[in-house]
Amino acid sequence: MPTSRSTGEVPERRSLSRGEVRALLALIGGALRTRRGAVLGFAVCQVAAVLTSLAQPALNAAIIDDGMLRGDTETIKLVGLAMLAVAVVNLGVAVRATYLASHISSAAARDLRKRLDERVAAFTDPQVARVGLSSLLTRSTNDVGQIQGFLFISLTMVVTAPLMLVGALALSLAQGWRMAPVIVVSGGLLAVVVAVFIRRLMPWAAGLQGRLDRVNRLLREQLRGIPVIRTFRQEDRERARFAVENDELTRTALHLGRIQVLMLPVITIVSNLTSVTVSALGALFADAGHMQIGEITATIGYLAQILLAVSMLTAIAAVLPRAVTCAGRITDVLDTETLAPGDPGTENDSRPPAIVFDGVTVAFPGAEAPAVDAVSLICEPGTVTGLIGGTGSGKSTLLSTVLRFADPSSGIVSWDGRDIRLLAPAWVRERSAFVGQGTALITGTVADNLRIGRPGASEDELWAALEVAAAADFVRERSGGLGAAVAQEGRNFSGGQRQRLALARAVLRKPSLYVLDDPFSALDVDTEALIIRRLRDLQPKATILIAAQRVSSVRHADVIGVLEDGRLVATGDDRTLRADNAIYREIAYAQAVTDV
C-alpha cells in the first residue's frame, strides 16, 4: 500500500488496487447501513424523480398522437395539466432527494472523521512517523472530503443513472416494441463504450493527482531552500528537477485530456446514429401502420434520456480514482493497531515506584541499529535518576518505554517489580506526570492547560503549582492571569514560559513518578536549579526520572546514567562521573556557556 514515504518513481499510471476498491466499498457500505431510514427515503424519492422524468416523453407522445393528430384540443389541455402535475411532483421529490443525499454524505463524513480522530489519538510516535504528520492531517480532512463528495455524487448520479437507463429502455420498448433491437443495441453499445473509456481513464486520473502533489511539494521545497540553493549555485539543477516533474505532469494531463476529449464525440455519434436509424425505421413502420408519429418522437426522447444517463455515469470517472485512493489511505489509518489506554484504575496507591530497566532494547522496524541497546538501570523509589546524552543517544526513547509510548523489543521495564507491559497504559499514566520535548500546550486558557494535570483543581492549587515551577510571575503579569488565552500550541508564550507551564501542570498532578524529558532546556541554569529545589522540597519522596543534554539538569541526581549511541556507558553520581568518564566531562565543558 503506498504510503507517504513511497520511494523511487511515481508511476504515471497507477491502477486501482483491489484492496483500495474494497476499502472504498466498505466505507460506503458502512455509511449507508447506519442510516437505513434516510437511505430508504432517498431511494423512494429518487425512483419517483426518475419516473416523473421518464413520464415526459410519454406524455408528449400522447399530446402528439391523441391530441394533435386527432385535432383534439381537450386532450391536449388535459395532458398539459398532467405534465404540470408531474413537473411539480418531480421538483418536490428531487429537492427532497438532494437533501437526503447531502444529509447522508455529510453524516458519513462526520462519522468517518470521528473514527479517524479516535484511532489517531492512540498512535505512537513510530506509527505517526510511518504515515507522516502532514499526511495524517490530510487524511483526516481532505481525504474524508473526497469520500463525502464521492458519496454525494454516487447517490445523486450513479444511482439515478441505471434507474433512468433501465426505465428509459423499458418505456421506449413500451412505445414501440418493434424498435426494440435498435434501442437495445444502441443502449448496450453506449454502455460498453463508456465502460471502456472509464477503464482507460482511471489509471491516468490517479496518476495525475500524484503528479500534482509532487509538483506542489517540489515548489514548496524550493521556496524554503532559496538561500541554500543560491549559495550552492544549484539553480540550474533545481530548474532541471522542476522541468522533469513539470513534463511528467503535462504528459499525464495531456494523455488524460485526449481520452476525455475522445469520449464525448464518440458517445454523441452513437446516439445520433441511433436517432437517425430510429427516424428511418419509424418512417417505415409508420408507413406500414405499425407505429404512430408520437411514438417515434417519444422513442427519440427516451434515447436522449439514455444518453443523459450514460453521461452521468462518466462523472464517476472523474471522482472514482481519487475516492479509491483516499479510501485506501483512510483504511490504512483505521486498520492500524493501537494500544488501548485501558482503565486508569481507582486505587489511591500513591507509593512512589521503583522503575527497573532490565536489558531493555528498543529497535524500530527496518533500522540497522537499535535506538536503545540493552540498557539496564535501577531507579530506586523516591530517588532522582538522571539520564544524560547527546542527540541520538536514546534517552528520550528509553523514557518513552516507562509510559508505554513505545514497548521494548527485548528486555523488561518494571514498575515495582511488575512488568509494565502487563499494566494498562492509562493506569501507569494516571500515576505519573510526563513533561516531554514536543508540544505541551493547547488552545484554551492557562487554567485549562494546567487542569489537564488534575481536573477540578482549585485556583489556589493552580497558583501553588505555578510557584513551584517559577511560572507564577509571568502568569500574573498576563492580562487574565489564570484565564489568559493560550494560542495554538502555546505560540504566544516563549519557549521558557511554555516549559515552566508544562512543569507546573506536572507538579499539580502530585504523581508518584515524574518522567521528565529535557524539561529545562530553554531555561537558564539559575531558574533550573530553583525549580529543581522547589520540586524536591514539595515531593521529597517521589521517584523522578529526568533526561537532559546539560549537566546542570542532572547534577543533583542520586544516580546519573550516561547514554551514547543507545548504550549505557557509565553510571554514577556527578562527582564520580566527572572523575571517571570522559564523555560526561566533555558534556560539562560544552555546556559551560549560556549565551556569548
Next chain:
Amino acid sequence: MSDAGHSTATSAPGVDTAAGSLRWLMAQLRIGRARAATISLCAIGATGGGVLATMLFGAVTNVIVDGTVGDGAVMDWKRLWTLLGIQLAVYLLAASLTYTQGQLLTRAVQRSVAMLRTRIEDKIHRLPLRYFEQTSRGALVSRLTAHTDNASTVIAPVLVTVPTNALTLVVVTAVLFVLSPVLALVALVAGPVSAALASYISRRSRPHQETRWTTTAALAGHIEETLSARRMLQGYNAEAVAARRFDALNERLFRSERSAQWTAGTLAPVLAAINAVVFLILAVLGGLMVVDGTLSLGAAQVAIIFAEQLTNAVRQLAGFVTKIQSGTVSASKVREVLEAPDDDAVQSRPEGGGFEYMGRHRNPPEIVFRDVSFAYSADAPVLKGVNLRLRPGTTTAIVGSTGAGKTTLTNLLQAFYRPTIGSITIDGEDVADLGAHRARTGMAVVTQEPWLFTGTVRENIAYGVAGDETAVARAVHDGHLDQIVAALPDGLDTVIGQESENLSAGEKQLVTVARAIAASPRILILDEATSSADPRTELLVQRALNRLRAGTTTLVVTHRMATAALADQIVVLEAGEIVEVGSHDELLAAGGVYARRCGVV
C-alpha cells in the same frame, strides 16, 4: 485556498481590471491567433451542425406526417432518405469538428499551463531574497500551482463557450421567430428566468460555503494541534479533553457541509422544473397551433428542442462572467509574481574583471570587508562601517546579541544584497564586479533552519558535489551521522524531506552540516549551524569542521562559547558595529564585552 495577500510594492499597475488581466493572460498563454481561431471555428461549426441537424429532424418529422396522416397520403421516400442522409453527414461532421476542437484545446491549454509554470519556477530563482521574506510561503505556492491551474480554466470559456453559445443564441432565436413568434417569446422568457434563479441559489449557498471553509480550517487546526500535542494528551490520560473539542467542531462542520451541499444541489432540480414547465407550455401551445393549422407538427417539435437549447445558452452566457471571474483573479495574482522586478544582484557583469574560478581545488581566499554599511530601508541601518579581514584558511567567529547584524554580514558575503557603502572583496575581487554567481564559487552554507529536499540522505548530503561517494561517506563520518544513519530504515538511501519524521531537528541540522563538509568548500558560512543539536554534539561537529580549516575560509555565526573559542579570530558585533576583535584568549585577557559574556569578569 485563500491568500494572505502580503504582496509588496512590486505589484504591477493596472492589474485590477479584469479585462486587463484577461488580455494579459491570453497573451501569456501564447495560444496563437491561428490556433485560437481554429478552435473557435471548430466549436462554432459543431454547434451550427447541431442546429442544422435539429431543423432537419423537424423536416423529417413533417415528411413522415405528410406521408402517413390523412387519406391518400404517400410517403415521399426520396425526400426522406435525402434528409436523413444529410442529417447523418451533418452529425458525422459535427462530431469530427468537436473532436478536433477538443484535441486542439486540450493541447493548447496544457502546453500553456506547463509553460506558465516553468516561467514562474524560473522566476523563483531570479527574485530578490527580500521578496520571499515579505511574502508568505503558502501564498506563493498557491499562486504557483492553484492559481496557475485556475487561470487556465479561463481558456475554454473564452474560446469555446462564448462563441458557441452566442451563436446558438442568435441563430436559434432567429429560427424560432421565423417558426412562430409566440413560441419564441415563451422560450425567450425562460432563459433569463433560469439565469436569475441560478444566481439567486448560488447567493443563498455562499454563506454556507463560507462557514464550511472556515470550520474546515478550524477543524484542521485542531487536528494539527492534537497531533502535535499527542504525547502530552496521552501522558495525562487527557484524550477526552481534545475529543470534546473535536466533536463540537465536527458537528458544526457536518451542519454547514450539509447546508452548503443541499442549497447548491437544488439548482439542478429547479432548472429541470423550469425546463419542464417551458416544455409543457410549448407542447400545449404548439399542439393547439398545430390543430389550428398555423404550425406544422415538425415545427412544433423543433420549437421545443430549440427552446431548451436557448435556455441553456442564455444560462451559460450568464454564468460566463462568474466562471472567468475566478480565473482572471488568479491570472492577476500570477501576473504580480511574473512582473516583480528581478534581483539586481543576480545580474553579473561577465566582462567586469573576474577570471574563471576552478571550484573545489582552488586555495581558500582572503575575504575583506571594507567600510561596509548596509540598511534594508533608509531609516534602519543594520551595519555601520564594518572593517573585517578574513585571512585565507582561517575561521572567524561572529558573536553578538540578536539583531546586531550577524546574519546580515553573511547575507552580504553570499551576495544576496549589495552593501550600501563600502565593498566586500574575495581575493581582491569586488563581489559587486564578480556578480553573484561567480562570488559563490566554492561557497557552502549551513543555515540555522535546516533545509532538506525530498530525496535520499545520500542525495541531500551530495548536494554540492554530485556523484562523489567517498566525499559522502567521509562527510557522514565527520558529521557524526554514523549512528543516526544506521538507525534509519534504509540507511543512506532512506528518503527524507523537510517534513520527514525520521529525523529530529538536531539530526536534520547535522545532515546539512555533512552536506557542507562533503562539498569541500573554499568559503564556508555557518549560521547558528548546530544550534538545534546538543552542546556536546555541536562540539564534536565543530572539531570535525576544523579539519577543513586549511582549505577553507570560514565565517561562523554563533552564541556558544565553546564554538567561538575554536576560531582563529572572534569578532564581537553590537548594534551593527565591531566592538572587539581578537582570539579567545586575547579577548578574555582584555576583559571587555566578550569576557563579561563568558562569565570571566
